[in-house]
Amino acid sequence: MSALPQIDREAPATPLLELDHLRVVFGDTVAVDDVTLAIARGERVALVGESGSGKSVTALSVLRLLHEAQVSGAIRFDGEDLLAKSERAMRGLRGSDIAMIFQEPMTALNPLYTIGDQIAETIVLHDGVSANEAAKRAVALLARTGITEPEKRVNSYPHQLSGGQRQRAMIAMALACRPRLLLADEPTTALDVTIRAQIVELLLELQRDEAQKRGMAVLLITHDLNLVRHFAHRVAVMEQGVLVETGTVEQVFEAPRHPYTQRLLASRPQREVVPVLPISPVLLEAREVSVDFRTKLPGLRGWFGSGRFRAVDAANVSVRQGETLGIVGESGSGKSTLAMALLGLQRTAHGEIEFQGRALASYRGGEKTTLRSNMQVVFQDPFSSLSPRQTIERIVGEGLALHRPQMTEQARRDKVVAALREVGIDRTALYRYPHEFSGGQRQRIAIARALVLEPRVLILDEPTSALDVSIQQQVLKLLAGLQHKYNLGFVFISHDLEVIGAMAHRVVVMQNGSIVEAGEVEKIFATPSHPYTRKLLKAALDR
Structure with missing residues (x-):
């Protein structure tokens, strides 16, 4: 895949969306404070800032989807104030004139x-x-x-x-x-670099198709600053609900004025990998592991015949004590399926998986409980993996209640508080629920839940995909520090090759269920031998 397309920086000047002194309040909390911003027909504006800065709330207020909030100021679309429209009129606009790509597809799509x-x-x-x-x-x-x-x-x-x-x-x-206006809330968060380029090309193509008709405008909410650089005409930077800086992409990226903007642009993953000792024992190993799924074939009763889809084909991987194994590949390549097999949560068709030299299949009864405490996972989608009916204290402390029943309630709470503090969440979160946090904050809570048991192996399935760049840097530094302190083994799945380059000792590249290349990160990234690896690296570097 080629680089993200070079775009014209000249945008039309006719306003399509105007936010005039927008203020959004939830109870006693001011989420958005006095935001004034205009987007012209055909223009692409990026709204950037850390998790919880008010970016998504600003977008949701345009569609009038914040039913529990007090919204004041003015939101004008094509000259008409949306805050003055009836709910019926808004339903006519949603999806047709104004559409939104939500941050978490699993919660936005109907499972039925x-x-x-x-x-x-x-x-x-x-x-x-x-x-x-x-x-x-x-x-x-x-x-x-x-x-x-x-x-x-x-x-x-x-x-x-x-x-x-x-x-x-x-x-x-x-x-x-x-739509005439597209609100895109982290539209490429879960996408690998090659598909990310395709999506950008698609959005630009749609704008060109509509240029003489409707001139689709785009409000892009993202923490991917490289995407902003290649896609947007203008950038608006938010901090704690306040718009602190706006300007063209060139102005903001080349000469940022506000200290917060300067910190954001300086946040990049830093490699802090401690070499693995040659005598370090192997914690987790998979030999010739294959995973099959049944496929639906035509038939009156639904399932007919014995169709099979091979999601993972004869994979060989190992993780040593204190080592990070990176797994990269496009969506659907088998990365997450392999991870679930390593955890013993996905049945394998062939091969064997061992933890500390013992086959997973041989663990029984209480031994399985001990195994689970030693192998933890952080899932890709934090919202679907965190129970909406439990407080953060219950969610993070659930593993302790199961695996450390001898702990007192106060000791358990202290350990939960310490785990939350390590990922940047203070103790006021204990009695709150997942829906009260931003996507990035929920991901940090999911990491705390996995770390609280001090596992030997931690499988991280896109753990930083929902995080903005500054928090991503903090979490990666935290993970590297914990690995060095406790000699943890990490299996790190990511489509962000910059993150893999910062975290991993070794990397395996997957394509269509097969491992096509494996080796030391520095060697693979410097001199990739497989055409698919070269394609991934080119797409990442060209960003």
Whole structure:
């Protein structure tokens, strides 16, 4: 995949969206304070800032989706104040004139309907076409967002897709009716570098298609500063609900005025890897591991025949004490499936997995409980992995209650507080619930939950994908420090090659379920031998 496309920096001047002294208050908390910002027809504006700075709240206020908040000021779309419109009028605008790509696709997509049905529903509702025509357009949209075999994937449910595939499906849904304004909240967070470039090209292509008609404007919310550099005309920087700096991409990136903007631009992953001793024991090893999934074949009763899809094919990996093994590859390449197999949470078709020299299959009863405490995982989507009905104290302390029943309640609470503090969350979070935190804050809570048991092996499935650059840097430094302190073994799955380069000792590259290249990170990144590895690295470096 080539570099992200070079774009024209000249944007139209006619305002389409105007935020005038916007203020959003939840109870006694001011989430957005006195924000004034205009976006012209055909313009691309990036809204950047750390998690909790008010970026997503600003976007949701445009669609009037903050039902529990007090919103004041003015939000004008094409000259009309949206705050003065009825709910019925807003429903007519949502999805047609103003569309949104939400940050967490698993919570935004309906789990009871196929991806195709959800995309087609939007098209039928707003464009009034037939169901057959809407279904054809749904397939075409999935293809344009880079999903392979769209004719098959259109009949998949959200849980049957990888995180990146779900994100692309949601992008297809948002673009289905060619909106005049697209609110894109971290639209490329779960995507690998090659698909990220495809999505940017798609958005630019749609803008060119509509240039003489509607001139789609884009408000991009992201922590990916490289994406901002290649995509946006202008940048607006938010800190704690306040707009601290705005300007063209060149102005902000080359000469940032505000100290907060300067800190953001200076935040990049720093390599702090401690060499692994040759005598370090192997903690986790997989030999010739394959994973198959049943596939649905045509038949009156649904499941018919014995169709199989090989998600992982004869994988060989190992992790030593104090070592980080990076796993990279595009969405759907088998990275997460391999990780679940390493944890013993996914049945294997062939091969053997050992923890500290003992086969996982041989653990029984209480031994399995001990095994679970020694092997922990941080999942890709923090919102779906954190119980919405439990407080943060219960969520983080749940493992302690199960694996350390002898601990007193106060000792358990102290350990939970310490774990939260290590990931940058203070003790006031104890009695709050996951929905009260931003995406990046929820990811940090998920990391704290995994670390509180002090495991021997930690599997990290895209642990920094939801984090802004400054918090990402803090979390990576934290993980590196904990690894050195406790001699932890990490399996680090990521589509961000810069993160892998900063964290991993060795890396394996996966494509279509197979490991196509493996070795020391410095050697693989400097002189990749496989064409697919070279493609990934080129897409990452060209950003």
